[in-house]
Amino acid sequence: MTAQPQNNTPVRIGLLGLGTVGGGVVNVLNRNGAEIARRAGRPIEVIHASARNLDAPRICPLEGMMVTTNPMEVVENPDVDVVVELIGGIKPAGDLIKRALELGKPVVTANKALIAHDGMALFETAQKYNATVAFEAAVAGGIPIIKAIREGLAGNRIEWLAGIINGTGNYILTAMRDDGRAFAEVLAEAQYLGYAEADPTFDVEGVDAAHKLTILAATAFGMPLKFDDVYTEGIGDIEIADVNYAREFGYQIKHLGIARRRDDGIELRVHPTLIPEKRLLANVDGVQNAILVWGDAVGPTMYYGAGAGAEPTASAVIADLVDVVRTMTADPMHRVPHLAVVPDEVADLPVVPIESIDTAYYLRIAVLDRPGVLARIAKILADNDISIEAMMQKEMTEDERTLPIVMLTHKVRERAMNRAIANIEALDTVRGSVVRMRVETLKGA
């Protein structure tokens, strides 16, 4: 029997960033070094690392590695074979990765913002210098979702995907539902507990989810990264009343990233979404993530796990490292292409504007208690070809002058819904803005 060729020389890693995820990577490499070497065929060792502040407290030991405050020194170190970038953000991470690639060094990164914004240029640089950028850790933490989509479902025409891809947002929505508390209160608690950043904008406004959706869609459809075309709505305006009304209809509100293939292009949208409470996705609570992917051959598949945290993210970083180590000396044609399809075949699919999507809707309308008000609303909906699937007219609450009409509609083109809502808001018996949320049935999953 011909022995499988082996090379027991360690692969030498340069690690940029020694914070939560960087520390997690060091700890997991230390703890599971033997197991990882069995898989990669070679030991993987961090020999040089950078940190902003050398005196900051760390979750990992620094034995056996040089440490510097200058990340470019790590990139340029000729002994470093592979660079792992865990600094985050666009600058200076982008320049560091670019330089590593120019030196022919493969890069593993968890940087969703950078990949979503500048991935196309980085992939081109990587190809030019026969290197790779691996980014499993950029989406949904430890869930191997990029691998599943890019390789595991390679036989499919992927029709759509929908995911809970921001753990902070899902934690907040779960706590609002379970404890009946308002958004602001739960957010403050999440910040206190460390589940939400001091500046929670990226999480609650959906920017972080939009970064991840951009990457998922590009790999699912073999299209360029189109972050600027993602329609994004946050969860900051969700009221506890809507969480409760949704439940009365048998739905949960989740903050979903959705990408869907249509004849005329791709839908890319992040927004609060009502989904039937029986769906698996509706039962993904707290900081967990899950992505539902529908392929034409396989049907619905779902991938669930921790979307953030030191060691779950390290799990994805190290999986990428093992892949990179296995193929770094191979001809590029033997590697999985960055966007699932060979570079010449990346298709510049257009993104459909949000006004042109079709979804069902949840509406909450505050009305004065006058005869005929419901009839006038129903007429406006009918005039716009919107049919009502379910309706509840709630009791007036004390010291309120209005009462809420809550309804679910059948599917409608967004443009028609916008028109109908403008007309409803113009009625003299309607007060304030109409609350609206999209509904997805996720049928069959």
Added chain:
Amino acid sequence: MTAQPQNNTPVRIGLLGLGTVGGGVVNVLNRNGAEIARRAGRPIEVIHASARNLDAPRICPLEGMMVTTNPMEVVENPDVDVVVELIGGIKPAGDLIKRALELGKPVVTANKALIAHDGMALFETAQKYNATVAFEAAVAGGIPIIKAIREGLAGNRIEWLAGIINGTGNYILTAMRDDGRAFAEVLAEAQYLGYAEADPTFDVEGVDAAHKLTILAATAFGMPLKFDDVYTEGIGDIEIADVNYAREFGYQIKHLGIARRRDDGIELRVHPTLIPEKRLLANVDGVQNAILVWGDAVGPTMYYGAGAGAEPTASAVIADLVDVVRTMTADPMHRVPHLAVVPDEVADLPVVPIESIDTAYYLRIAVLDRPGVLARIAKILADNDISIEAMMQKEMTEDERTLPIVMLTHKVRERAMNRAIANIEALDTVRGSVVRMRVETLKGA
């Protein structure tokens, strides 16, 4: 920019078996040929196929391929680059695969029985001739679970996995629960509907699940395939009464395959299992499959999808084909090893005997309605260090002479439980055998 090397010559497939899955593969390759070629970098075409009966009705067209009743002719055809084996069973599939490998041809197979029984020899032949055996489709249909475990979780020490890996069994258990019907009645219906084979032995006795568990464990722990060491219990003895009592305790009964790493070896077991109704696995119904995998870094992850069927299985076969096409001309060191770890590092971990495992238990004991009977049972349990977590004593049903005591215990070594049950069955106030099922809390998942 250096162009990614490409080779537009089609890869020529020899397909053994034109039944449900074979037909599905042909149909998906036809329908998604362009999408698949974008990913593989080359078109993939079936040029030669074999079928037992050339005149049988088919779900796929046969245009563009030669068809024969002699599968060895396909294997030996010098124009065939890759062999796809979808005949199933040990003979003649094993000989056909062996011959293909000896000719240096990579093989893709969905044959769980063959891999579970003879995989080690086939992998050795593959290495000897610089070929590969890919078997994603052998476990859980279209769910890319082998890829997730072998590559996606490569940074982890995998602690345990638990899966619903037989769709027929899960369909039967779901129907028993939802319709309150007996096992035999639901099985007959499943056979009529085509969800169960005419000979359902492999499915209901757990043999099929044991094949799949063997493969999952080998890839999760980097150990040899040890089918003969799997402890297997079927679902044929589950009574509707137990399904209902389990629900009263807040549990669902699922037929699980479980593999767990312990200090002294690996647990490998397939048996009916009570799991808390809130777990995601408890909500996987009908013919769907799902596998929960716990890695020390990533924590719990779950993978859900169709476990059988023409196109879901074709999805896995084609994913393997794309991987094989991408690396067939590469040095073997650039390929993912069969059992996740490089061949020299496969560790011959012992399988723990079932008497040595520790689980909680569900017990149903038929007793005569006499004073002191419960006290005597409780004493036997206490004498064997078994503590009761919950207990229900049910009303006597009409025209029955016994009443059931139903309980959940805390964790206990199986040997002690066997002893206790023997003593309980020897009591003169106890009738018949004690019904027993293991309980797993699947905590944190």
